[in-house]
Amino acid sequence: MSIAKQLYQLQEVELEIESSEQALRQIDSQLGENQAVVRVQTKLALEQQRLEELRGQQHSAEWEIDDITSKLTTAEEELYSGRIRNPKELTSLQHEVDGLRVKRDQLEDKALEVMEQVELAAASVASVSSELKTVEAEWHSQQQQLSTEMEQLKAILADLKHKQQLLLAGIDPQPVEFYYQLKKQRGQAVAKVEQGICRGCRISLPTAEVQRARSGNLVQCSSCGRILFLP
Numbered sequence: 606m607s608i609a610k611q612l613y614q615l616q617e618v619e620l621e622i623e624s625s626e627q628a629l630r631q632i633d634s635q636l637g638e639n640q641a642v643v644r645v646q647t648k649l650a651l652e653q654q655r656l657e658e659l660r661g662q663q664h665s666a667e668w669e670i671d672d673i674t675s676k677l678t679t680a681e682e683e684l685y686s687g688r689i690r691n692p693k694e695l696t697s698l699q700h701e702v703d704g705l706r707v708k709r710d711q712l713e714d715k716a717l718e719v720m721e722q723v724e725l726a727a728a729s730v731a732s733v734s735s736e737l738k739t740v741e742a743e744w745h746s747q748q749q750q751l752s753t754e755m756e757q758l759k760a761i762l763a764d765l766k767h768k769q770q771l772l773l774a775g776i777d778p779q780p781v782e783f784y785y786q787l788k789k790q791r792g793q794a795v796a797k798v799e800q801g802i803c804r805g806c807r808i809s810l811p812t813a814e815v816q817r818a819r820s821g822n823l824v825q826c827s828s829c830g831r832i833l834f835l836p
């Protein structure tokens with residue numbers, strides 16, 4: 606096998622190694638990443654807090670109503686007991702009863718409003734809770750999938766590195782060193798020649814150059830300097 610072909614094979618394996626390593630890094634950054642879950646958890650905590658506040662408001666409204674109702678009952682009993690005969694006192698008591706009734710009605714309206722808000726907030730908590738369950742389930746299955754992909758990629762990578770070692774063991778050290786120098790400079794050290802054109806720089810090569818490369822010699826492209834490989 607020509608040296609150019611061996612180096613080309615090495616390059617192919619190394620390109621695969623690089624892209625596998627890139628994919629591994631990406632999976633690594635996604636593993637344990639749970640922003641979506643945290644976002645819904647925060648949303649749920651806020652909704653739960655709001656529900657608790659509203660329930661607190663509901664209870665105080667109910668206590669206030671109980672308080673006013675008992676005051677009203679006492680005042681009404683007094684008013685209709687027949688014990689008070691003084692017209693001035695009666696009028697004053699009547700006013701007190703009227704005032705307490707208005708206040709009770711107002712409080713009942715307010716309690717009703719708060720109750721409706723409590724119901725809405727409770728529905729919201731239920732819906733965000735179920736959203737959280739969905740997001741968490743998705744996250745778990747995504748993490749599992751990522752772990753599986755990672756294991757597969759690691760196995761592929763180990764295989765590729767083994768291939769790379771085998772290839773390196775079969776090539777003389779000098780051309781290997783030259784290959785890595787070129788790789789450092791150009792990104793890719795070996796260029797395929799197709800229809801007389803260097804695929805590295807897309808320049809049409811002189812026929813003599815192509816022939817020398819075909820004969821198995823290590824020939825560099827006169828334009829980009831890459832090692833020419835004729836498939």
Ligand SMILES: [Zn+2]
Nearest residue numbers: 803806826829
């Ligand atoms: Zn070239």
